[in-house]
Amino acid sequence: MYDTAHGMTTGAVARRLGVSPTTVRSWDRRYGIGPAVRAGGRHRRWSPADVSMLEEMCRLTAAGVPPAEAARAALEVRSGAPAGGDVSVGGPPAPVAVEPAAYLKEPSPAPARRAAAGSGLPLGEVWQECRGLARASVRLDSPAMESLLGTVLEEYGLVTAWEEIMSPTLHAVGRKWESSDDRYVEVEHLLSWHISTALRRAAVTGPAAASPAPPVVLACVPSEQHTLPLEALAAGLAERGIPTRMFGAAVPAEALDAAVRRSGPAAVVLWSQARSTANHALARHVAGTTFGVRGARTAPLVLLAGPGWLGRPPGPGTARPEGLRAALGIISRLYEESAGSEAAGG
Structure with a gap:
């Protein structure tokens, strides 16, 4: 509950906003985003208008607005916010007019510097x-x-x-x-x-849940724990209506072999983040796995995804895509060619 006589402490405001007290003090020191009145001239005590200002600061910086520009806009919130009342109830503060370019333009390149504790993340030139x-x-x-x-x-x-x-x-x-x-x-x-x-x-x-087409098997090689790139690929394939079977991190070789034989996939994507986890023998084994009726047996295309596979040329039945966009292109063309062949034969 807000203390209307003394205001909220910095720690209480930080907990409310989900940030650290150090961040709140840093905004005050760097950008003037501090309480309008300080108890005893030193201690920060935050009024409802002050808290609304900080909420807007959080919203704008999370949207990518540079902190200095977000601070100028957030100060306008306090100048127009009500002077009293309980900040623990009610709706969000009214939006502040900020130039659309502040959200969309690419930032100027940041000067190179060593990352230090509290200096933020080393992003460089990004969106x-x-x-x-x-x-x-x-x-x-x-x-x-x-x-x-x-x-x-x-x-x-x-x-x-x-x-x-x-x-x-x-x-x-x-x-x-x-x-x-x-x-x-x-x-x-x-x-x-x-x-x-x-x-x-x-x-x-995505629209792929009920697709009758053979799936794409997605798996990390044994000892590999990084799954997010495969999850991104799974979402991209779902957007295109291509079914997947995601087996996740560190799939044992025997389990991968059984998954391929049981599901009969059109493609198998093997992710390796580091050369220490890349298993070329396993990739060759999967590429040589066949299934289907006698006389019409097929083998999956194996995509060697991730930086762990770099250093060797892809072998027979394998491809090495350079990133998510390339992997989606290879798999999409594979399904388009399969659909074209079925249409021609039907």
Whole structure:
């Protein structure tokens, strides 16, 4: 409950917004986003108008607006917000007019610098929505992450959302983790979970659920735990009406062999993130697996996906796509050719 006499403390405001108290103090120090009145001249006490201002700051930065510009817009919220009342009830603050270009334009290249604790994620030149997702993930702001991911998938489609926003943010979190003595692991876990949730929602809403066509088998090779690229591919195939069977992380060789023989797939995608997990013998075995009636037996096309497969040319019955867009193109053409052959033979 809000204390109308003294206002909310910085810690209480931070908990309400889902950010750290350090972030709130930093906004005050850097951009003047502080309480209009300070108790005793020193301690921060936040009024309802102050909290509305911070809520708008969170909303704008999560949308990718640069913090300095978001702060200027957020200050307008306080200037027009009611002076009293309980901020724990009621609707969201009225939107502030911000130039549309602030959301859509690509930022100027940032100067190169070493990542340090508290300096943000090393993103470089990326889309504004990518910066917004990064800021929300560092704040552990789950509602903002969920909203932004849903918006970019709807507005840009799966491939662009993955290549320009999701994947760059994941890579930036990984680089930050590597350069900060194992900090930010919680950021990586939360971001991965939200991206996985968004991708699975996209896959479920695709038209491929009842397709009679043979599926695409998606699996990580043994010892490989990175599944998000496969989840992105599964969602992209669902958009195109192509059925999939997702087997996830670290699929044992025997289980993969059984899955291929039982499902009779048109293609098998094997993901390897590092050369230490790439299993070329297993890939050759899968590419040589045949099924179907005698005299008309077929074998799946094996896609060697991920950086772990680099260094060797793909063997017979295999292909190595360079990214999500290429993998979708290869598989889509495979199904189009199959449909054309059936139509010609029918």
